[in-house]
Amino acid sequence: MRTTNKLQGTMNFEFTEEQIAVRDAARDFAQNVLKHGVIERDTHQRFPADEIKQLGELGFMGMMIDPNYGGSGMDTVSYVLAMEELSKVDASASVVVSVNNSLVCWGLDKYGSVEQKQKYLVPLAKGEKIGAFCLSEPEAGSDATSQRTTAEDKGDYYLLNGTKNWITNGGSASTYLVIAQTHPEKGHRGINCLIVERGMEGFMVGAKEDKLGIRGSDTHTIMFQDVKVPKENRIGEDGFGFKFAMSTLSGGRIGIAAQALGIASGAYELALAYSKERQAFGKPIHEHQAIAFKLADMATEIEAARLLCLKAAQVKDAGENFDLESSMAKLFASRVAMATTIEAVQIHGGYGFVKEYHVERLMRDAKITQIYEGTSEIQKIVISRALLKD
Numbered sequence: 001m002r003t004t005n006k007l008q009g010t011m012n013f014e015f016t017e018e019q020i021a022v023r024d025a026a027r028d029f030a031q032n033v034l035k036h037g038v039i040e041r042d043t044h045q046r047f048p049a050d051e052i053k054q055l056g057e058l059g060f061m062g063m064m065i066d067p068n069y070g071g072s073g074m075d076t077v078s079y080v081l082a083m084e085e086l087s088k089v090d091a092s093a094s095v096v097v098s099v100n101n102s103l104v105c106w107g108l109d110k111y112g113s114v115e116q117k118q119k120y121l122v123p124l125a126k127g128e129k130i131g132a133f134c135l136s137e138p139e140a141g142s143d144a145t146s147q148r149t150t151a152e153d154k155g156d157y158y159l160l161n162g163t164k165n166w167i168t169n170g171g172s173a174s175t176y177l178v179i180a181q182t183h184p185e186k187g188h189r190g191i192n193c194l195i196v197e198r199g200m201e202g203f204m205v206g207a208k209e210d211k212l213g214i215r216g217s218d219t220h221t222i223m224f225q226d227v228k229v230p231k232e233n234r235i236g237e238d239g240f241g242f243k244f245a246m247s248t249l250s251g252g253r254i255g256i257a258a259q260a261l262g263i264a265s266g267a268y269e270l271a272l273a274y275s276k277e278r279q280a281f282g283k284p285i286h287e288h289q290a291i292a293f294k295l296a297d298m299a300t301e302i303e304a305a306r307l308l309c310l311k312a313a314q315v316k317d318a319g320e321n322f323d324l325e326s327s328m329a330k331l332f333a334s335r336v337a338m339a340t341t342i343e344a345v346q347i348h349g350g351y352g353f354v355k356e357y358h359v360e361r362l363m364r365d366a367k368i369t370q371i372y373e374g375t376s377e378i379q380k381i382v383i384s385r386a387l388l389k390d
């Protein structure tokens, strides 16, 4: 299937047996394990620690990582399929999976040294430890080059000082990839990424955020006060940190696009089932065209989002540059997640407004997919720049 000349390659619509098995395993886990307690975890902002441990044992925490480094050696298509299934039920658990897989493990696997992979990647990919990615700051979210956190070069170590905001897995992680400025005069080319361990002297976890959605995931401010980070914990060459962050986020956006897709398809499936059960004016509500047309729009948009997610995954798996495709997938899928969940609540009427029916939570969870790992506005910058580039 050829698309615009800026989008590349062909698209294969057939899944392998392995991809189907991964999707089915994720679906079983979501329906049989995650569903139980999801409302309670959301209400009390309780981190799904046991569930994440089990996902690690099943190989879902380092899906795209070489088995030699503790991973499952799967492709990005399998990752998208798994993320959709998990996110249909519990977007809080799926963001933990997404950050660990694509922002932390994938970045370490692609750009880390052999020693860094042996020491840090193996336990993260096995799910024995959890990782966090620290880029955003109180005054640098979208404008990611304006890092105020500093990593002063002190010879055989960096002296790390600063504050990071809205860090997913902030309270539960052991390994933090921290973006910091070493050479301010060089702008983004002076930025480094350092591997920081929880427990290093001067490392502090701030208060947990009280959030609108994905309330089961734990989001914290992280502070560094004169943390001495050994030089061997820098990823890549001196000054590679910004490119590391951009490249890693590009892959992360496929995970979040798939999360948004799952939130949308989860809400759609609930709305479809409800529309067959609920009677109004003497017949099931899906027999009213007002509801049937909503379902038609929802299903069509979800399918389009699914194709964009799979396209981005296939381009990445082919080893091509996937920045454009991942941003398109995230921009569109997150918009579909928001629109679909609002309609799912509407179809449920008054029941949609109460927790027991799940769709209000999915609606709250959907919003963050338009914000984290690059807002929708940032995705439009990436997309338009790629389209307009000579």
Ligand code: COS
Binding pocket: 135, 136, 141, 142, 143, 144, 145, 188, 189, 242, 243, 244, 246, 247, 248, 249, 250, 323, 372, 373, 374, 375, 378, 381, 382
């Ligand atoms: N992979 C590798 N390198 C990349 C890249 C990618 N996907 N995207 C950009 N770069 C490189 C560029 O090549 C450039 O390097 P050189 O100047 O050496 O060529 C460098 O990064 C800076 O790129 P650019 O000039 O495009 O930077 P801008 O300041 O214009 O910012 C945006 C670009 C806005 C796209 C970027 O800052 C961004 O993505 N911001 C959002 C960050 C984000 O997602 N925050 C959420 C926090 S994580 S939850």
